[in-house]
Amino acid sequence: MRPTFAIIGASLAGATAAATLRQDGFDGDVVLIGAEPQLPYERPPLSKEYLRGEVPFEKALVRPADYYGGNRIATLLGVRATRVNTSERMVEFDTRPPLHYDKLLIATGARNRRPPIPGLDLDGVFDLRTVGDADALRAEAVPGRKAALIGMGFIGCELAASLRQKGVEVVAIDPLPAPLFRILGEQVGHVLAALHREHGVETVFGDVVARVEGEGRIGRVVTKEGRRFDCDFAVVGVGVQPAVDLVAGSGIETGDGILVDEHCRTTVEGVYAAGDAANHYHPALQRRMRVEHWQNAMLQGAAAARSMLGTGSPYEPVHWFWSDQYDVNLQYAGFHREVDRIVVRGSLEERNVLVFYLNQGRIDAILALNRGKDLRRAMPLIKARALVDPRQLEDETVDVRRLAPGEAHG
């Protein structure tokens, strides 16, 4: 009998894993299980081009609709897996009989955090994860209406930009001193705050929404400090948590996501995890991390598939993501936590800059505003873990490609 490889999560990670299994010659059965009714799609456009109505949903599909049938990938869509029974090797559901697997990949992603703010259950309060959420927001995003954004992380920032571009008034509220303050730091945070203000966003930092008020439907948000902002709708964007309830009691260990090694293997044999749900060990960085970005979903999905086939190599990428806000293309490569020096190359004010996050003389991460080309050229510096001279990093006359040790290609 042919083995069955099941994938829970018809997501970018899950669909990429399924496609990789086939590309690499796996001849067994592949079953892709998704809680949402749609074929696997990419989420980055949901806060940007799709929300603004610039691209149709089909452009967001991970693979064309006929790909799955054509490659013998069975899809079970609109079906939520509720439990993984590792002793019987079964995926269980509330709505259909269990499914046997020989190997299993869990790529269930994350779910949006919902803070305990009174009034979030009123009509007109949204969050954004699915294409259904995006469709609901599109219907609200009518010129002249006013939106309150609860949280100015990446989702809040991208929504602020898209809504302003659609002619919607926006008030954005975040407890930190600037957008993305914790991850990108003070300097970049203030650049982004100025960017949003320049485009007409009313920004409220250092305060939090204490309650949402309205008669059946949202009418205003009220902050902890007592400020009141009338609005027609609100969007909550305060981060996510990994969607891993289904492994409870299975023996699969978790801790901010499903714990996997550098081969995407969980603590139970034959079970793998990838994408936002997985907390992976990164051998080059010698630490665990859980990454919530597009590139990781794609690359780790592929890495997990190869591990399932026994042909994998350690997964230790230079993590990378982008965010588009108005005319600013923001990119970030690497991974930083402790930083003892920040080096700026270019102009923060002009939003044409590379920001290097250094620790003990090495580049842990780089942020680029409208400098994707330079970022890509500098990425080998992160991978090499080489000691760098900060004066050369900030010197625009020094080509970043020349700073990489033994760098032969650009």
Add this chain to the structure above:
Amino acid sequence: MTARSVTVARTTDIQPGELAAFELEGVRIAVANANGRFFAIDDACTHEQCSLADEGTLEGTVVTCGCHGAQFDVTTGAVLAPPAFEPVKAYPVRIERGNVVVEI
């Protein structure tokens, strides 16, 4: 439409590992010097229309878009990595007396 040959540059104008953009018949075309071999493709990335010549980086015959990381094979225009999934158009190139000639 019949193909037209257009001289866009001297071979020495585009360094190895670099791309340059030229506007031909209203279309922006990126010409790549892949270690001495020249190739021409549409300049606009099919993902978000970023300029591959201005924003992209070339390694061998692979161009990586600087905006979102999509990759194309400059020899064929084929997509090698998402988020793009439609190829860019590739144009025949020949070298004549040190000139880069693109057929469009």
